[in-house]
Amino acid sequence: MAAPTLESIEKARRKVEQAKAQLQALEARAATLNRKADARRKIILGGLLLDAAMKDAEWEDRLNTLMKRINRDQDHKAFAGWTFQGRPADG
Helix, strand or coil: CCCCCHHHHHHHHHHHHHHHHHHHHHHHHHHHHHHHHHHHHHHHHHHHHHHHHHHCHHHHHHHHHHHHCCCCHHHHHHCCCCCCCCCCCCC
């Protein structure tokens, strides 16, 4: 086996750096997709919770109990002026 040259060492370094950059890009993309999927799940679950609370008094009570557990100011601000309408009168 021939002794490594400065050129072959530099070529190998470039390959390693390119591989690291590709790995970093793949990890960033995976993290973005995971955050989007998580947000979508939360939106769907929130919709299901609201729908259940609109149709069932027990779920309405549970939602109201959960709303009382909000303790961060920024979370309170997200619900400023929002009221839960409750179940329909005929439901």
